[in-house]
Amino acid sequence: EIGKNTVIAAQTGIAGSTKIGENCQIGGQVGIVGHIVxxxxVRIQAQSGIGRNVKDNExxxxxxxxxxxxxxxxxxxxxxxxxxxxxxxxxxxxxxxND
Incomplete structure (x- = not known):
């Protein structure tokens, strides 16, 4: 599930049942584990690895x-x-x- 106005750059991998909120920016080559929110x-810079839930505005x-x-x-x-x-x-x- 990907919220409205969210942009995801090339070569980004999103696993499992991850849910992504609205108005997010996800850079290229980002890896996101499954089953998180x-x-x-949220803004995620390129080549980042996301392994946990991410709060609003991070x-x-x-x-x-x-x-x-x-x-x-x-x-x-x-x-x-x-x-x-x-x-x-x-x-x-x-x-x-000195000792």
Whole structure:
């Protein structure tokens, strides 16, 4: 069941008896598990994986899908992970050297 004014881009897979609300936007290559409910006015960014019910007005991205703002924060940390790990290693070395 797909609500009115909902758009779904190419290569999106929707399994089972999933119900999608009205006025939703679902990007390309999204995967949606079966037997869940996606609320109204939901936006799902491309290549996301939806494995749970989605409340009205949520904006999701990633796989597994996260709230959009959380995904963006995580992505920034991920991009900086090599630098963060280097800093942690330097701090650990200083702590060991001071013991």
């Amino acid at each position: 996606i609320g109204n006015n 904006v999701l991205q990633g796989s597994p899908a996260l709230p959009y703002s959380d995904y963006n924060k995580s992505y920034v940390y991920f991009k900086n992970l090599p630098k963060i790990m280097k800093n942690i290693s330097e701090i650990e070395k200083k702590v060991r050297d």
